[in-house]
Amino acid sequence: MNTSSPLIAADLDTIYQKSPDYPEDAKARYRDAGLWTDMTLGNFLREGARRFATRPAIVEGGTRWSYKALDHEVDRLSFGLQSLGLLKGDRVVLQLANRASMIMTTLACFRLGLLPVFALPAHRSHELIHFCTASGARALITMADQVAGQPDVDFRALARRVIRACPGLEHVLIDGTPEEFTSLDSLYQDTPAVADWPAVTADELAFFQLSGGTTGLSKLIPRRHQDYLYSIRGSIEPCGINEHTVYLGALPLAHNFPMSSPGFLGVLYAGGCVVMAPAPTPDHCFPLIEAEGVTHASLVPPLALLWLNSLPQYAHLDLSSLQVLQVGGARFSAEAARRVRPELGCTLQQVFGMAEGLVNYTRLDDDPETIVRTQGRPISRLDEVRIVDAAGRPVPDGTPGLLETRGPYTIRGYFDAPAHNEASFTDEGFYRTGDVVSRTSTGYLIVEGRDKDQINRGGEKISPEEVENLLLAHPEVHDVAVVGMTDAYLGERPCAFIVPRGDATPKAGELAQYLKDTGLATYKVPDRFRIVEAFPETRVGKVSRKVLREQLKDTYATPHASA
Numbered sequence: 001m002n003t004s005s006p007l008i009a010a011d012l013d014t015i016y017q018k019s020p021d022y023p024e025d026a027k028a029r030y031r032d033a034g035l036w037t038d039m040t041l042g043n044f045l046r047e048g049a050r051r052f053a054t055r056p057a058i059v060e061g062g063t064r065w066s067y068k069a070l071d072h073e074v075d076r077l078s079f080g081l082q083s084l085g086l087l088k089g090d091r092v093v094l095q096l097a098n099r100a101s102m103i104m105t106t107l108a109c110f111r112l113g114l115l116p117v118f119a120l121p122a123h124r125s126h127e128l129i130h131f132c133t134a135s136g137a138r139a140l141i142t143m144a145d146q147v148a149g150q151p152d153v154d155f156r157a158l159a160r161r162v163i164r165a166c167p168g169l170e171h172v173l174i175d176g177t178p179e180e181f182t183s184l185d186s187l188y189q190d191t192p193a194v195a196d197w198p199a200v201t202a203d204e205l206a207f208f209q210l211s212g213g214t215t216g217l218s219k220l221i222p223r224r225h226q227d228y229l230y231s232i233r234g235s236i237e238p239c240g241i242n243e244h245t246v247y248l249g250a251l252p253l254a255h256n257f258p259m260s261s262p263g264f265l266g267v268l269y270a271g272g273c274v275v276m277a278p279a280p281t282p283d284h285c286f287p288l289i290e291a292e293g294v295t296h297a298s299l300v301p302p303l304a305l306l307w308l309n310s311l312p313q314y315a316h317l318d319l320s321s322l323q324v325l326q327v328g329g330a331r332f333s334a335e336a337a338r339r340v341r342p343e344l345g346c347t348l349q350q351v352f353g354m355a356e357g358l359v360n361y362t363r364l365d366d367d368p369e370t371i372v373r374t375q376g377r378p379i380s381r382l383d384e385v386r387i388v389d390a391a392g393r394p395v396p397d398g399t400p401g402l403l404e405t406r407g408p409y410t411i412r413g414y415f416d417a418p419a420h421n422e423a424s425f426t427d428e429g430f431y432r433t434g435d436v437v438s439r440t441s442t443g444y445l446i447v448e449g450r451d452k453d454q455i456n457r458g459g460e461k462i463s464p465e466e467v468e469n470l471l472l473a474h475p476e477v478h479d480v481a482v483v484g485m486t487d488a489y490l491g492e493r494p495c496a497f498i499v500p501r502g503d504a505t506p507k508a509g510e511l512a513q514y515l516k517d518t519g520l521a522t523y524k525v526p527d528r529f530r531i532v533e534a535f536p537e538t539r540v541g542k543v544s545r546k547v548l549r550e551q552l553k554d555t556y557a558t559p560h561a562s563a
């Protein structure tokens with residue numbers, strides 16, 4: 001690739017060197033099979049603007065954008081981003097709420113070849129600093145409190161903290177009142193800053209998503225146009241998406257699930273309409289379902305339960321337009337899954353996916369038991385799924401084993417992480433998901449558990465090591481182990497076992513506050529702290545997390561932190 005143009009980021013070659021690519025034979029296979037095409041994430045909307053011209057693309061509150069209008073707004077914002085001097089290949093950390101501006105900014109970045117790093121609204125300065133540093137970002141696009149829907153968080157104050165820690169950051173753009181920063185709104189311009197836009201091709205990098213993290217900080221996941229677009233196109237049919245689809249954007253749109261499974265990108269690809277929900281709770285979502293005739297929504301299991309349990313209070317609303325409720329991100333119990341059809345009156349679609357690639361769906365016409373009991377089957381016939389024992393030998397159907405996968409939209413390595421990639425990918429390029437699954441005789445996967453050091457808090461992933469490292473720096477903490485405790489609502493919550501330093505008596509509330517003050521996202525802060533004298537050990541002298549988890553079993557019902 002020739003990157004020596006003044007329109008292209010000077011360090012783009014280095015970014016490519018650090019982003020593992022598919023081997024040539026695999027590329028040829030995916031292209032020859034017609035899965036990968038020349039289309040890019042920046043130009044599919046051009047075609048949409050022609051085909052679906054005046055049909056609604058986005059609804060936010062009382063405002064509607066047609067496909068043509070959306071395409072035009074994306075152009076205008078692209079001109080503005082370019083006028084800042086941002087170049088193809090520059091990394092831009094995006095942290096935006098579920099608003100039209102999130103979609104427009106994402107598509108403008110794709111169009112210009114800027115590489116967004118998709119942060120979540122739940123992230124705080126600890127995470128943002130890592131994303132900016134690890135990616136070498138030139139810009140951070142975040143929001144003012146009044147548009148974030150999180151009144152207790154000052155995102156501009158977070159941005160100030162990030163700037164102090166990241167000297168390479170040149171621009172902070174704010175959706176909403178900018179204070180000393182640049183307003184995102186002011187960048188919608190009618191004239192191009194530069195006559196020629198850099199060409200972006202389908203084999204190039206498109207953006208970075210974030211791994212749930214098992215070893216400390218999240219890894220950046222490099223995604224390219226052709227593989228990501230395939231995962232989007234491949235989702236349309238199994239999810240029953242078409243130009244009549246009205247999709248509720250309820251989960252944070254920066255996450256892979258509501259972005260591409262089929263997510264807002266899949267819905268826009270197919271000519272449907274994306275309705276922005278300011279929050280995923282029934283009070284926001286149920287009236288929107290009725291008012292906009294929402295046909296599809298996606299949720300994590302705790303929210304699906306909340307929706308089901310809230311139905312009696314909303315009996316006056318007509319939710320009958322809802323055809324499909326997708327649930328994924330964490331295990332949805334068969335018991336809850338069984339309630340969806342009779343209570344909500346729509347088809348449940350279980351979604352078992354990962355930001356690294358592989359996505360499994362139950363199909364809409366599957367028999368009810370398959371929908372309730374399994375987490376679906378892969379999108380593609382070229383998705384390779386291996387279920388193996390600890391020695392790497394395949395296990396028979398019905399036997400739980402470790403899931404390894406390779407395919408047309410599963411990455412071959414994390415960004416800038418050679419040592420971690422050695423452990424996370426096999427020599428043949430299979431991604432070791434760390435999920436323990438079994439396969440039915442019909443090829444459907446059932447998630448049985450996990451063999452990775454991660455806590456899944458209702459779909460939000462937490463790396464114990466990241467939290468432990470922060471707690472170890474606390475003056476009253478000698479040693480720490482963070483483990484997941486079972487929780488009826490969230491599936492799991494983090495609990496920190498603490499061995500105090502000397503005679504210190506650290507308090508739960510203070511430790512939780514300490515973590516928040518470091519800028520850690522609140523969902524990662526343990527719900528419970530337990531002070532212990534020493535940790536149980538395994539036979540080889542390591543902390544036995546299994547024994548710690550067992551110690552918690554009798555107490556997990558109490559949701560608040562206690563010492």
Ligand code: OOB
Pocket residue numbers: 210211212256257261327328329330331332350351352353354355356359375433435447450456459461
């Ligand atoms: C999705 O992506 P990530 O990257 O936040 O998390 C992936 C991990 C999986 O490896 C698995 O451990 C867990 O989340 N997971 C599930 C699940 N869906 C994801 N565990 C049990 N049952 C499920 N249905 O979470 C994600 C990405 C795209 C689509 C859907 C979910």
